[in-house]
Amino acid sequence: MERILYVPQDTAALAMGADAVADAFRAEAARRGLDLRIVRNGSRGLLWLEPLVEVETPAGRIAYGSVAPEDVPSILDAACTPCTDGAPGGATRGGAAAAGGTHPLCHGPTEDIPYLKNQERLTFARVGLIDPLSIPDYEAHGGFAGLRRALDMAPEAIVDAVTESGLRGRGGAAFPTGIKWRTVLQTPAAQKYIVCNADEGDSGTFSDRLLMEGDPCALIEGMAIAGLAVGATRGYIYVRSEYPQAERVLAGALRAAREAGWLGDDIRGSGRAFDIELRRGAGAYICGEETSLLESLEGRRGLVRAKPPLPAVRGLFGCPTVINNVISLATVPFILARGAQAYRDFGMGRSRGTLPFQLAGNIRQGGLVEKAFGLTLRELLYGFGGGSASGRPLRAVQVGGPLGAYLPESQWDTPLDYEAFLAISAMLGHGGVVAFDDTADMAALAEYAMEFCAIESCGKCTPCRIGSVRGTEVIRAIRDGRDRETRAELLRDLCDTMMAGSLCALGGMTPYPVLSALRHFPEDFGLSPASVPQTASQPA
Secondary structure, three states, X not given: OOEEEEXXXXXXXXXOOHHXXXXXXXXXXXXXXXXXXXXXXXXXXXXXXXXXXXXXXXXXXXXXXXXXXXXXXXXXXXXXXXXXOOOOOOOOOOOOOOOOOOXXXXXXXXXXXXXXXXXXXXXXXXXXXXXXOOHHHHHHOOOOHHHHHHHOOOHHHHHHHHHHHOOEOOOOOOOEHHHHHHXXXXXXXXXXXXXXXXXXXXXXXXXXXXXXXXXXXXXXXXXXXXXXXXXXXXXXXXXXXXXXXHHHHHHHHHHHHHHOOOOEOOHXXXXXXXXXXXXXXXXXXXXXXXXXXXXXXXXXXXOOOOXXXXXXXXXXXXXXXXXEEHHHHXXXXXXXHHOHHHHHXXXXXXXXXXXXXXXXXXXXXXXXXXXXXXXXXXXXXXHHOOOOOOOOOEEEEEEOHHHXXXXXXXXXXXXXOHHHHHHOOOOOOOOEEEEEEOOOOHHHHHHHHHHHXXXXXOOOOHXXXXXXXXHHHHHHHHHOOOOHXXXXXXXXXXXXXXXXXXXXXXXXXXXXXXXXXXXXXXXXXXXXXXXXOOOOOOOO
16 A cells, blocks of 8 residues: 655755655665655655654554654654543644554644644645645646636736736735726736745845745635736736745646646637746845835846835836736735635734745744734743744844844734834834844844845945945944943934935844834843933834
8 A cells, every 4th residue: 555755845944854755765765665656745844853754544644853864764653543641732632533653753643733733724725735846736736726717817817917906015024906907907008917926035025935835826826816806817926045945846837737738828728828937036135025026127236226116117128017016916816716804814903814924033933823813922922932933032123134123021012903003103024023032132134134134235226225334333433332321312213214315125124123223122222221212213
């Protein structure tokens, strides 16, 4: 009887030796004469357990992690016997239903691991379940149902569905996706484009990578639906150069989609055309900004463009262009397949649906958690993350990448919602969450934020180009104890200038981490809390 085994090919799993584990299973199966088929799936997002190996059983998939090559013989010995109560991993244990063996690395049925069981996986529903390069596997799990429906809809109806769903851009700005699409639809042009911003450069973020490596056809399907919605026939995926594995998987998925007729000049005999080209970025953080990305796609240095005109009116090669990030586009197939209301049923206020939060930094259980908007940061840090990896108290959390605010514990009960975070001068951004324990020097982190901006600035506007350099110098002087209170006031004034005068979010949002660190952790700057006005200028 053929036995099916799942070993992730995700970058995080590969870094932890997944290829060696897969090779060890093949060799051991051959030695024992076992009929073993190994599927290289995507990561389930439980990164602290990688490589997470799953064995298919009559009771479902049984998880083992973290697996090393030397664990392979004992896992094969245990794979057909029940998993006993008390095995590690926090899963529901016991009985034949667990059917995973009395192995110390057994976590029981994968779907019962609380970290997964307590999520709402809409966009990531297939990630870790399927072979990322198998079109039949993708279709068997509901893939292309949204595109099939879109092929029978008028462009306006597709845009209406996306608008009604409440989907907002998952790349950071949270702009309503339907409004952007409608602008492109209503702008007349002989050629229009769909551009996927896969230049995921924020520290602590990896949801785009997990999606591209684990379910690339969801992105392909979403881009094709976007093309039908606005009248675009060409698409580009701009993937960051540091993601070679994602690029390889995407290239294979694009070939498979063309061969199956889901891309090309005549999609599934519909007479509608859409195709996608994969482009590799050059490694500049600024190219995560949409107009800089367009400059790079056109073969020029990544520099921010002044707006207007907006890319939706005059974008790639001067044509109307939809630019969305990976998660935004990969969410669209669910909306088209299940309906706008099914997506709106999740979330709160104007933040509808789910967001894949990414837990990183000093956290015990780092990984991806897809949840509906509305849970709190505290629930995320402790209910899923398990607290700090060091065992020390958590002190600060940066949400939204290197431009996000540092949040003290007093703000961890704020609902994870775009408007709620804006009210505390913070942002959700791409959903990256980086935790720090009580040994963190927040003044040093503020200096790093300014220095990061100085290094990554495209140089086009003065507030960002010069302000970040001067800001780094001022913070360094404060940390050195030179006229701290006067320089703290100068730093706040400089941040005001950067926020008001920068052309893009890099210069305009670098003050978020700087001012939040100054406001909430003044002692790290050698300042007394009384010397830092609680009504000091904050990002708006």
